Amino acid sequence: MQYEFNFAALAPYWGSFLSGAWVTIQLTVASVALGMVIGVLCAIARRSAFRSLRTAAGIYIETVRNTPFIVQIFFIFFGLSSVGLRMPILWAAIFALVINVGAYTAEIVRAGMDAIPHGQIEAAEALGLTKFQIYRDIIIMPAIEKVYPALTSQFVLMMLTTSIASQISAEELTGVANNIQSNTFRSFETYIVVGLLYIGITFLMRAAFWGIGQIAFPRRRKLGEA
Amino acid sequence: MDGFGTGHLVYLLNGLLWTVVLSVLALLLGGIAGFGVMLARISQRRWLRRVSMGYVQIVQGTPLLIQMFLMYFGLGVAGVQVPALLAAALAMMIYSSAYLGEIWRGCVQSIGKTQFEAAETLALTRWQSLIDVILPQAARIATPPTVGFVVQLVKNTSLASVVGFLELTRSAQVINNSLFQPFLVFGIAAALYFAVCYPLSLWSRTLERKLNAGRRQA
Numbered sequence: 001m002q003y004e005f006n007f008a009a010l011a012p013y014w015g016s017f018l019s020g021a022w023v024t025i026q027l028t029v030a031s032v033a034l035g036m037v038i039g040v041l042c043a044i045a046r047r048s049a050f051r052s053l054r055t056a057a058g059i060y061i062e063t064v065r066n067t068p069f070i071v072q073i074f075f076i077f078f079g080l081s082s083v084g085l086r087m088p089i090l091w092a093a094i095f096a097l098v099i100n101v102g103a104y105t106a107e108i109v110r111a112g113m114d115a116i117p118h119g120q121i122e123a124a125e126a127l128g129l130t131k132f133q134i135y136r137d138i139i140i141m142p143a144i145e146k147v148y149p150a151l152t153s154q155f156v157l158m159m160l161t162t163s164i165a166s167q168i169s170a171e172e173l174t175g176v177a178n179n180i181q182s183n184t185f186r187s188f189e190t191y192i193v194v195g196l197l198y199i200g201i202t203f204l205m206r207a208a209f210w211g212i213g214q215i216a217f218p219r220r221r222k223l224g225e226a
Numbered sequence: 227m228d229g230f231g232t233g234h235l236v237y238l239l240n241g242l243l244w245t246v247v248l249s250v251l252a253l254l255l256g257g258i259a260g261f262g263v264m265l266a267r268i269s270q271r272r273w274l275r276r277v278s279m280g281y282v283q284i285v286q287g288t289p290l291l292i293q294m295f296l297m298y299f300g301l302g303v304a305g306v307q308v309p310a311l312l313a314a315a316l317a318m319m320i321y322s323s324a325y326l327g328e329i330w331r332g333c334v335q336s337i338g339k340t341q342f343e344a345a346e347t348l349a350l351t352r353w354q355s356l357i358d359v360i361l362p363q364a365a366r367i368a369t370p371p372t373v374g375f376v377v378q379l380v381k382n383t384s385l386a387s388v389v390g391f392l393e394l395t396r397s398a399q400v401i402n403n404s405l406f407q408p409f410l411v412f413g414i415a416a417a418l419y420f421a422v423c424y425p426l427s428l429w430s431r432t433l434e435r436k437l438n439a440g441r442r443q444a
Contacts, residue, residue, distance in 0.1 A: 003303045066377065066423035067416040068384035070395055075416060078408035163289035167388065174291055187299040195288040195296065202287035 009186045010193060020176030021197050027090070027172055028159040028205070031097035035158070038098060039105025040140060046110050057106070064103035070164050072096055077168045093165035093172075101158045108150050112143030145217045152209040156202055163198075173197060230410055234401050241397030242418050244311075248383045248393055251315040253376060256322025263327025268334055270352075278327070285324035290385050293317045298389040314386035322379055329375060333368040334360055370437060373430035377423045384419075394418060 010017075045057035064072065073096040080087065087095075116139055124138045144151070166175035177194040181187040266278035285293070297317040301308050308316075337360050345355030387396035398415035402408050 003305075062424065062427070063416075063420065066381075066427055067419045068381040068395065070384045070387065071398070071412050071416050071419065074395075074399070074402075075408065075412040078402065079412065082406060082408050160287075160289040163291040164385070166291070174289065177292075177295075181299075188296065188303045191292055191295045191299065195284075195292050198289060198292065199284060199287035 003188075005189060006186060007189050007193070009184045010180065010189055013180050013184070016176050016180060017173070017193060017197060020171065020173040020194075021201065023090070023170070023172040023176075024159070024162050024198075024201060025204075027093060027097065027162045027165065027170075028155075028201075030094050031101055031158060031162070032155050034094070034098040035101035035105050038102030039109050040144075042102060042106035043109040043113055043143075044135070046106060047113060061103045061106050064100055065107070069096070069100050069161055070167060072100055073164060073168055089165075089168055089170045092168060093162070093170045097158065097162060097165070100161070101154070104154050104158075105151065108147050108154060109140075109143055111150075112145075112147035113139055115146055116143055145219070148209075148213055148217065152206065152213075155209065156205055159201060159205055160198065173201075230401075230405060230407060230414075234405070234411075235414070237401060238394065238397050238414060238418065241392060241394035241415075242422070244391070245380065245383050245393040245395075245419075246422070248311065248314060248318065248386055248391070249376070249380045251311075252318035252322055252379055252383065255315060255319035256326055256379070259319055259323030260326030260330060263323050264330040264334065267327060267331040282324045282328055285320060286328075290317065290321050290382055291388060293321055294385055294389050310386070310389050310391035313389055314383070314391045318379070318383065318386070321382070322375070325375055325378075326372065329371050330364070330368055333364040333371075336367060337363050367437065370430050370434035373426055373433060377426045377430070380423055380426070381419065 042057045042061060045053045046061070048054055048057075073093070076096045076099070077089075077092045080092065120138055120142075121134060124134045129138070162172055163174040165172055166178060169175060171179075173194055177190050181190040184190065263278055263282065266274045267282070269275055269278075294314065294317045297320070298310070298313040301313055301316075341359055341363070342355060345359045350358065383393055384395040386393055387399065390396070392400075394415055398411050402411040405411060
């Protein structure tokens, strides 16, 4: 192996690397927040008393979960622009990511909801809690608490998935890397640096979710399960 | 401008064939490497556990897309000109070895220490107890999540398109570049992926239900 590594060639681009990482983080935060909302709504729909609602949510979830994200993002981005609906690349990327992660979140949250003993809901009804209160305090929050570790892993996976947005030329970390390597011809080094940045973001994310869990689920902290 | 014809469909089906080939390769290679990762993760040697832990953290902390690029350009750097299929298969092997290794480690460790201890009191070596006592039990638990992971694997072969491997997604891109009917072309591609993945998803779910049948409360 005659190759000489030259990381110095990448030094002038450190600002681009960081701005790419920043876009990746922004994409992730936006998609996690919106995906969580979609996910919870779909989980509720999946358990609804209305058959049509259950079926619709089921079709959405199974379609998204059984097709690759890259096909989904092409379908949305190129599809929408072919019917004249042009939107900024980052918006399209977030749109596709939210649709994608919403389906996975829905399945995870639903599993948590199914694990809530029915007696607790009956107890809440007996105490005269309203339907909204029951959903919020007895079903949704405890369900999320139960599946929080699974959700964290899913969102980290989603952060890694944002790299695919580079394929519609979004300027996130991987997109930036593609540009830098074509400028410097230092592809191997570029992707090593970017890989390390992704690992850094992964750790950041795990730490952030641990912190959010500590604040959002005080009971878990008290029980020492966190 | 011509519409979508039989020729296009045959082209897509040919892409699907290569998607399946790559998935099978990735599962075989990744399964072998993943078995090694699992063994290293439960090893009695601390350094081996540490090293394999680091390996898993690195692979699970970077996007498969980056791993594809690294493998593709990295092998080029090493002076080896490899076909896109091989580069993609190697990247998929590394990717799946980390995930399968972790899934299987969880299954082996869920078997319980007492089984290992019982095997030890019967004077079985560690290898004997692993192969004759632990793995047969772990395999039963491991099947549903492994099939579930195969669904991920099939979907993720789509990323081989970025290194120019002509699988289903790349074929769809090529057709779309000439027809520019993205809803139709990518819709059909999605339907083909669905046709492969959905039965596997259902199978994984059925297996899981069967496995839990004994544990379910009335």
